[in-house]
Amino acid sequence: MQRRTFVTSAGAGLVAAAVASPAVAQSMPEIRWRLTSSFPKSLDTLFGVSEVFAKRLAEITDNRFIIQPFAAGEIVPGLQALDAVSNGTVEACHTASYYYVGKDPTFTFGTALPFGMNPRQQNAWFIEGGGTDLLNEFYKSYNVTAISCGNTGTQMGGWFRKEIRTVEDLRGLKFRVGGFAGRILTRLGVVPQQIAGGDIYPALEKGTIDAAEWVGPHDDEKLGFAKVAPYYYYPGWWEGGAQVQTFANIAKWETLPKHYKAAYEAAAYQAGTWMQARYDASNPAALRRLVAQGTQLRPFTLEVMEACYKQAHELYAEVAAQNPWFKRVLDHTLAFRNEEYLWFQVAEYSFDSFMIRMRARSN
Structure with missing residues (x-):
């Protein structure tokens, strides 16, 4: 009786495996993309974040979605990264959107509006304030879609x-x-x-x-x-909070399974956290x-x-x-910035100012 049960169960398992394997293969296709960066390899954080992103994406998808990063100049010059994605030369890039303000000044918002927001406020605007959706609506006319993938922190002058x-x-x-x-x-x-x-x-x-x-x-x-x-x-x-983004060609993006898109987004956000932490530590x-x-x-x-x-x-x-596009994103950004500073002046600024004074006293 036990033997009969075992054989029956084993047979059912083989049938299930035979049915499941094609389904798994279909849901986890092998995909290979190229990503061109706007930054040289000598910049271990600005270029390195694209490597961290690609590595994490491969880990999440069990090495079935592989993105290979290329440094500026290896495929196209650094300031042509967005164009290479737009025209389909590569599937993705990692760049600062404000490099392309010559096309439209609205591109400045994807990186930083001068006298705009600090890094945490910028991050809040992209993730919870509607910034990502708003900008991706604008980016559609350039045949790309973007996800935040890092922030340098407030920069030097x-x-x-x-x-x-x-x-x-x-x-x-x-x-x-x-x-x-x-x-x-x-x-x-x-x-x-x-x-x-x-x-x-x-x-x-x-x-x-x-x-x-x-x-x-x-x-x-x-x-x-x-x-x-x-x-x-x-x-x-x-x-004040310079965001960098990974751009993907819209046609290529739309061919991705839903869970690959989610994995891509998760990997980009995790790599972005690493980038900010590395700058703050270094x-x-x-x-x-x-x-x-x-x-x-x-x-x-x-x-x-x-x-x-x-x-x-x-x-x-x-x-x-x-x-009109610049006005729409500007109004959205300034309204969010002003609300953020209303809060930051109460807690963040007060705490930081006090701690800076204490540090000065102890030195």
């Missing part, structure tokens, strides 16, 4: 050959600065230059540019800017080393900050009057 004390000191300055900030600074006499990360150092060294901003101490130390420009300014008001020591080597740390003066803030909001109003 950059490396300068001379001190910047007044607004007049900005006039005629050839400044490598990304995204929409260049248009704001133009109104104050700056000559903005958009240059990919790997090309900044030689331009600064040769004097092709007078100043350059990139990210912060961890990356800036790696790129060697302290060797060719002594003054290191802060804060980078144009990137920047303090890098800043100490830079200062010990002679870097002159300087805050932008209140005069410069207020002049830039004024010009930024005047420019926003002008662009919004002509560009």
Whole structure:
């Protein structure tokens, strides 16, 4: 009786396995994508986050959905990453959307609006505030869809050959600065230059540019800017919380099974958390080393900050009057930002300010 039961059960199991295997194979297809990054391999965090993302996605899908990251220049130049996804050259990319403000200034919101939000507020806007859905509606016309995949934290203001004390000191300055900030600074006499990360150092060294901003101490130390420009300014008001995103070609995205899309999103968010943590952990020591080597740390003066803030909001109003998409996302962003700072000034700012004062006393 036991033998008969065993044989019956075993036979049923074989039948079930025979039925289940094709179903599993169909639901877990093997997919291979290429991802082009806007960043060089030397930037272990900005490029590294795409590797962390791809590794986690492979782990979640038991190595059935594989994305291979390529550094800037290996398939296309860094500033052409979005175009390569849009036209189907590659399935995905990892980039900063504000590199593409030449196409439409609305692209600035995917990375950072100057004088916008800090990293936590930016993250809240994307995940809970409707930012991702709103921007993906805009991105549709470029044949791409995006998910947040990292944040640099609030950035530094950059490396300068001379001190910047007044607004007049900005006039005629050839400044490598990304995204929409260049248009704001133009109104104050700056000559903005958009240059990919790997090309900044030689331009600064040769004097092709007078100043350059990139990210912060961890990356800036790696790129060697302290060797060719002594003054290191802060804060980078144009990137209070600079988000980077992974873009996918819409046609390719729509072919993915639902659970692969979920895995892709989960891997992107986890990689993004890693990126922010790595910068927060690495920047303090890098800043100490830079200062010990002679870097002159300087805050932008209140005069410069207020002049830039004024010009930024005047420019926003002008662009919004002509560009419905920009106006729609701007209104959404500023409303969210203002509510966030209402809360942050109560708890976050009060706590941070107190702790900074205590740290200063104990040193």
